[in-house]
Amino acid sequence: MGSIPVIAVTGYLGAGKTSLLNHVLRTPHARIGVVVNDFGDINVDAGLVSGQVDEPASIAGGCICCLPDDGELDAALARLADPKLRLDAIIIEASGLADPVSLARMVGFSGVEGVRDGGVIDVVDAATHFEKVDDGVVPPARYGAATLVVVNKLDQLPESDRETTVRRIEQRVHQRNPRAQVVGAVGGRIDPALLYDVAAARDEYGQLSFRDALFDLTEPDETPHHHVHADSVTVTSAGDVDPDAVLDMLESPPAGVYRLKGTVAVRHRSRTRAYVVNVVGPSVHLRRGDTGTAANTLVAIGMHLDMEDVRSRLSAAVAPSERNPSPAALRRLQRYLGR
Known part of the structure; x- marks a missing residue:
């Protein structure tokens, strides 16, 4: 088995990290491990997580990037890197206060065998981003750590402003980090193929898997989770x-x-x-x-x-x-x- 990508999901409170994380956890046949920061702002759907692994690895004691050392994160990653779990990816949720630069360093320099850096996903709120986050002359340092910036909640903007807002954020991001990719989204619904490969389905063809039966891709009273395909x-x-x-x-x-x-x-x-x-x-x-x-x-x-x-x-x-x-x-x- 190859190395498992470790993907950090960052973003200010209310940007939509919960929506993005729960969306990618619904990928059929995917096996995703999650490292949960107990004092973070994400309330991960416990059923989705338990459908992937026995339980999420947990880090307590405040913001994940403010831990006194990287040992606790490494311990969580080592547990999830166990080949018996056959994971396709490990996702770290970070609190809204977490510094993406510090988190990227912790993942990039992790000494855990069997894992590799899978990028930093920074989720931003399209409607409030320039008031809450990017409100200075110089683009914020967090752009420098991001590999993918998800401009979320585009549905909260007039349709005529959506493309302009994405391009404006993209220009600011590229001032700090020309290599970062920027994608627009509604409800955090990005194509999971951008983040990881899904292992081949292990269920018999023609049979409904346990996950398919338990987690339909449509929430009650909602439209299906459509997203722009990569x-x-x-x-x-x-x-x-x-x-x-x-x-x-x-x-x-x-x-x-x-x-x-x-x-x-x-x-x-x-x-x-x-x-x-x-x-x-x-x-x-x-x-x-x-x-x-x-x-x-x-x-x-x-x-x-x-x-x-x-x-x-x-x-x-x-x-x-x-x-x-x-x-x-x-x-x-x-x-x-x-x-």
Whole structure:
């Protein structure tokens, strides 16, 4: 089993973190672990959480990013990283007072085996954001830690103002963090594919799973949980690739791409080694894959992608190379393995 992405959900009180979290927990067949900050402002649907794991890991004693050390968070992550749970992702809820910069540091430098940084999702209230959060000349520091900014509660704005508000927030975010992605939402309903991969359904085809029976995707007296679907581009190739070409693309993905994943084959002298790659925002993660394969696959996931441009760039990155990689290219690859 590969490493489990750890996704932090931040945002001021009332921005809609609860709605977003409970929405993604309803993803059919997904197995999500949740770290709950007891003094936080989120009231996670206990039934949804218990449908994923036995119970959420809990951190008490105030704001999660103000803990005297990272030990308590690491203990919670280690518990949820147990392979027996077969989780697709771990989500940390943070109180409205939590500092996204500190939380990103805690996750990024966690020493827990089997987990990796899955990004920081900052949820903002479209109707009050510029009065409560971004009210100064300089964009707030929290933008610098975010990998995905969800402009929520767009339904509380006149329809004619929604696109303008999203673009205004996007411009402010990009002043501080050009790599962050910005997406609009109503009720926190973003495509879960932006956050994690759902493992293959383990139930028999034609049978209704326990979760399907217990949690219908429609709340009483509400419309279904529609959301704008993410775009996805997949390319494949056979043969060994140039690691420099792959890393250049991973470090600077095509416009609009939020996540990249896949496997690539690289020649090391007389043999081929496979590497599993995962990218979220600026975080690039590599690990060794199965040896002996010469198959390459890259998948890009994001919003409003220029599909042909993304396909062209991914294809160029995994184009077969006849030359052996240079020692410098292999060292560059090795540096990512050590992270």
